[in-house]
Amino acid sequence: MTQARQRGPIDRGMAGFGRGAMALALALAGAMGAAPVPAVAQVAPGQSEPGLPELAAPGAYVPGTMTRTIVATGQLDAAAAVAAGKAVPGTRTLPLRIWYPARAKADARTVTYAASLTAEPPRPPVHFTIAGRAVADAPPAGQGFPLVVLSHGFDNDPVMLRWLGENLASKGYVVVAIAHHDGPITQASGAIPMMLRRPLDVVLTLQRLRAGLLGSLAATDQVALIGYSFGGYGVLTAAGARLDPAGPWAARLPAALRADYTGDGPRAEDLRVPGIAAVVAISPAGGGAQSAWGAGLAQLHAPLLVLAGTADRTVGYDPGPATIFAGATGADRTLLAFQGAGHALGTDPAPVQMRQALWDMDWFEDPVWRKARLNGISLHFITAFLAVNLQHQAAMQAYFDVPQERSDGAGWTGAETPYAAISAGGTNPTWKGFVRNHQNGLLLRHMAPAP
Numbered sequence: 433m434t435q436a437r438q439r440g441p442i443d444r445g446m447a448g449f450g451r452g453a454m455a456l457a458l459a460l461a462g463a464m465g466a467a468p469v470p471a472v473a474q475v476a477p478g479q480s481e482p483g484l485p486e487l488a489a490p491g492a493y494v495p496g497t498m499t500r501t502i503v504a505t506g507q508l509d510a511a512a513a514v515a516a517g518k519a520v521p522g523t524r525t526l527p528l529r530i531w532y533p534a535r536a537k538a539d540a541r542t543v544t545y546a547a548s549l550t551a552e553p554p555r556p557p558v559h560f561t562i563a564g565r566a567v568a569d570a571p572p573a574g575q576g577f578p579l580v581v582l583s584h585g586f587d588n589d590p591v592m593l594r595w596l597g598e599n600l601a602s603k604g605y606v607v608v609a610i611a612h613h614d615g616p617i618t619q620a621s622g623a624i625p626m627m628l629r630r631p632l633d634v635v636l637t638l639q640r641l642r643a644g645l646l647g648s649l650a651a652t653d654q655v656a657l658i659g660y661s662f663g664g665y666g667v668l669t670a671a672g673a674r675l676d677p678a679g680p681w682a683a684r685l686p687a688a689l690r691a692d693y694t695g696d697g698p699r700a701e702d703l704r705v706p707g708i709a710a711v712v713a714i715s716p717a718g719g720g721a722q723s724a725w726g727a728g729l730a731q732l733h734a735p736l737l738v739l740a741g742t743a744d745r746t747v748g749y750d751p752g753p754a755t756i757f758a759g760a761t762g763a764d765r766t767l768l769a770f771q772g773a774g775h776a777l778g779t780d781p782a783p784v785q786m787r788q789a790l791w792d793m794d795w796f797e798d799p800v801w802r803k804a805r806l807n808g809i810s811l812h813f814i815t816a817f818l819a820v821n822l823q824h825q826a827a828m829q830a831y832f833d834v835p836q837e838r839s840d841g842a843g844w845t846g847a848e849t850p851y852a853a854i855s856a857g858g859t860n861p862t863w864k865g866f867v868r869n870h871q872n873g874l875l876l877r878h879m880a881p882a883p
Contacts, residue, residue: 450795481808484725493600493602495564500646502528505522509524510632527613533573542563547589551791560704562780567603577606579650579654581806582658584778585663587614588779589611589793605818606646634667658814667712674696675693676727713738732762735820736764738766739753740753740767742768761882776798805864836865839871845861
């Protein structure tokens, strides 16, 4: 990491000049016999492009991947229950995509993921593949790793969260992504059963993991929940946010189900799981004008990180994720907002098969921000957040101790070389871990829990 230092003569002379002037100064310094500037790796191993903040880089482990399936009887058949207006039992099948710290040879063959997504009507579903870094069924690198449960967006697939699952596995986490098997996003009524099924799926998955589904691989007493879009709604509810029985969100449910599962209803606790150490909500649904929780957000007590785009046309911003951040008064919470970004914060970059039509590409890409940069900044802060709350690395809190909430216009204190210098924090106005001149467009806000 480049430490801040007092500017020398060349630094002062080049202040305010661009890349060409800096290159000229370095060339002149070399010609005059000055010590050569050491080579700097422009792209950290596993990163998609240079200039990303330092915690975006993968960790020391090779990510392994495997699949498991949960089959549980006696579960609420949410679709049938909504149709019948009362609870209907059924069998729930949940495929799981799992990433974990592994041992593998350097030349081990990595996996290629395959999935499909709903296309713009009347076209059939579009199939795509994503080249991964993980090795299928590789031997685990140990046991007792902290556990992260991922929940995808409406009509998404777990492989769209590969960018996050593989990266966290390389940093010492077991990551379990649930395949919820929603209906097509073109049928808006399909979201109503999901209001109950999403948190129930998270609860069921944690129950099975704590019952030994993965043996001793994961430490199921150190658990974080991460959800994107409708998955964000699901993990917030499962972690403790109580559904508002009088709110517009719950009003979509049949009266009998609303009475059972919202507020202090007799089955409301079925939607929640104890012992959650941290929650990350990426572009979460449920916080807009059709609020899901109202004052019930205050029942969430786990530390919370909300990631949102200020131009999100799907779940809004304020009202929306910013409302969730403000209303979760029982939690120590942080909001990371991408200025001008839309909804697609929680997905991989668009694979080639999804770049032929705008509908398909919009599942993955933002209209303004580069996806590699969105993912890299998100990884940086999610990494620090989980390290503090699951791995108890108090020093990682320094990445949140920014000198000002808005990143735009931050100056630079210290050496002007190398070109890709990284802030060590402290007195440097550039946020800790960010590359010089590469942090604009962000807002980072923190609120402590109410007394």
